[in-house]
Amino acid sequence: MRQFLNLILILFIVFIGSAQNDDCKCCTVKHGEFDFWIGKWTVTKPDGSLAGTNTIDKIQGQCILRENWVSAQGHYTGTSNNFYNSSSRQWEQIWIDNQGGNLHLKGNRKGNQMILKTAVSKNKDGNPYFHKVTWTLNNDGSVRQYWETITNDTEVTVAFDGLYKKTE
DSSP states (O other), rough: OHHHHHHHHHHHHHHHHHHHHHHHHHHSSSGGGGGOEEEEEEEEEETTTEEEEEEEEEEEETTTEEEEEEEEEEEEEEEEEEEETTTTEEEEEEEETTTSSSEEEEEEEEEEEEEOOOOOOEEEOOEEEEEEEEEEEEESSSSEEEEEEETTTTTEEEEEEEEEEEOO
């Protein structure tokens, strides 16, 4: 009888544990690939000067990685929602800022990097271009965000290069 009760207890624990995991639809390895960016950050430029601050957290049942950016002077702010799209099997970011700018990036994690790109558009001269943003997790826990604008598949302009260091 004692063994039977122990078996029932073990099955109950396993059932409760699996039921809790089923409630979190975004608690998968794929949904956690960008979690290295979660935190409160101070962001510096390559010359060491302050670029701004950024707070990244998870919301909506762990399904959205939300970004809240504030530039060093506070004049430029923006928010992004980042999520793993199970249908397309890729990450997406939708960025909107207080200047009316927006980006929609898509891509995946490769090693210690999350690499997202926009679709190709045409600039004012009619040349094709796209944005590519790479977040690299460094060995010390800092994160480098490197944003390139690539025109005609060859001309690269660095739009932003920031080093994230956690404040908390």
